[in-house]
Amino acid sequence: VAVHSQFPRLQMPKLGVSPPDYRDIEQYRRLFRSTGVFFYLDLNRTGIAHPQKVNAVAATTSLFETLGVRPAFGRYFTPVEHEPGGPHAVLLSEAYWRTAFGQDRQTEGKRIQLNGESYSVVGVMPASFRFPNSVTQMWVPAVFKPQQLTGAARQNVFLHMYARLAPGITFAEASKRLDRISRDAAARNRGDYTVDISGWKYFIVPLSREDNQPLRSWTWVLFGAVMLLFVIVCLNVGGLLLLRSTERAFDTSVRLALGAGWLRVARQSLADVSVICIFGGAGGLFVALAAMRFLRR
Numbered sequence: 001v002a003v004h005s006q007f008p009r010l011q012m013p014k015l016g017v018s019p020p021d022y023r024d025i026e027q028y029r030r031l032f033r034s035t036g037v038f039f040y041l042d043l044n045r046t047g048i049a050h051p052q053k054v055n056a057v058a059a060t061t062s063l064f065e066t067l068g069v070r071p072a073f074g075r076y077f078t079p080v081e082h083e084p085g086g087p088h089a090v091l092l093s094e095a096y097w098r099t100a101f102g103q104d105r106q107t108e109g110k111r112i113q114l115n116g117e118s119y120s121v122v123g124v125m126p127a128s129f130r131f132p133n134s135v136t137q138m139w140v141p142a143v144f145k146p147q148q149l150t151g152a153a154r155q156n157v158f159l160h161m162y163a164r165l166a167p168g169i170t171f172a173e174a175s176k177r178l179d180r181i182s183r184d185a186a187a188r189n190r191g192d193y194t195v196d197i198s199g200w201k202y203f204i205v206p207l208s209r210e211d212n213q214p215l216r217s218w219t220w221v222l223f224g225a226v227m228l229l230f231v232i233v234c235l236n237v238g239g240l241l242l243l244r245s246t247e248r249a250f251d252t253s254v255r256l257a258l259g260a261g262w263l264r265v266a267r268q269s270l271a272d273v274s275v276i277c278i279f280g281g282a283g284g285l286f287v288a289l290a291a292m293r294f295l296r297r
Contacts, residue, residue, distance in 0.1 A: 001171070001204040003035070003161040008199035015157045017202070019148045020192075022159055024185065025202065026062075031177050032163040036063025037142060038132065039158050047113035054096070054114070055135045058142040066164050067131065074108045074123015077141040084145055088119040094127035096137040114140075132160070151192035162207065171206065178202050241273060 003025065006013045017025070017037070026035045038059035045052050061076045070076075072094060081089045090112065092101075101107045110121050119140065130136065147153065165174050182201035190197060245252075252265055 001163055001165065001174070001206055002210040003163055003202060003204055005157055005202050006200065007195065007197060009196040016159045017161045018154045018157045019144045019159065020151060020154050021157070021185075021202070022161060023149060025161070025163070025181075028177075028181065030166055031169060031174055031181075033166045034062055034066040035161065035163040036060045036066040037159040037161045038063055038139075039142065039160065041140065043114045043138070043140075045112060045114055046116055054137045056114075056138040056140060057132065057136055059139050060142045063162065066162050069126065069129050069131075071123035072126045073105070074121075077122065081141040082143055084143055086141075086143070088114075088117055089122045089141055090114065090119040091139040092121060092124045093130070093137050094124060097124045114138075151189060154189060154192045155195065163204070171204070174204060178204060237276070241276075245269065 003017060005015050005017050005021065007015065022035070022037050025032070036059065038057050041056040041058050043054050043056040045054050060082065061078075064070070064076055071091065074091070077089050077091075080086045092107070097103065097107060101110075107121055108123060111118050112121060113119070125139070148156070165171070169177075179201060182203075185202075186197055186200050255265055256262075
């Protein structure tokens with residue numbers, strides 16, 4: 001799940017969390033089995049013939065553990081590398097390792113310069129790991145300065161936080177527990193905020209629904225277009241059936257003249273239409289189910 005905070009009074013329904021919030025939430029091991037955070041960085045690789053800007057992310061080691069991914073080779077960040085003034089380390093994406101280092105397996109342990117400081121390459125992530133997006137090239141340890149962990153920093157909600165629910169905890173139960181935690185935290189830390197935090201709380205969103213609102217909006221547009229196409233097809237088929245019944249008007253008149261009742265004539269027409277409906281519907285359902293399986297993959 002993704003963990004967010006909201007400030008209803010400020011009309012901010014979906015924000016990140018602050019470093020003090022993260023330190024508080026990660027203590028609830030009965031609720032979350034593991035938690036991790038990240039934030040975006042602008043780094044420049046220097047010390048090379050042509051300095052270049054790289055797309056980097058600062059992340060905690062626990063984030064990779066929460067997402068269930070391991071480096072293709074190398075290691076995670078160590079606790080000392082997360083401390084202020086600690087050794088600088090960097091994990092490379094497979095794409096950047098391939099283009100910048102020619103897939104050299106000896107890249108681990110090499111040093112590169114980022115923003116003029118020396119970083120040790122500690123590993124390379126798998127090609128399938130494109131987090132938080134496909135353009136991310138590097139991950140460095142998230143380091144929080146002491147002043148970022150004080151109560152005064154609670155309004156600095158710049159962290160993206162993910163968590164894995166503890167075994168046996170359902171999403172609904174986790175949401176209820178987090179509401180209680182939020183009420184306690186609001187009462188305890190109200191003095192740390194300079195804004196009105198009435199209604200403030202933490203909340204979680206399934207990772208499958210996180211950051212996909214644009215996709216969901218376009219899916220509804222596509223759904224509307226498909227429904228309009230469906231109506232056009234139905235009108236066309238209806239017109240063809242009406243034309244067919246008009247051509248059979250003479251045959252229907254003869255049947256009625258010979259004593260056939262209106263119910264019997266209507267039953268024959270319904271039988272013709274039913275065959276089209278049953279086979280057309282069955283074929284449509286088969287195609288829809290096959291398409292859904294394909295799209296889910």
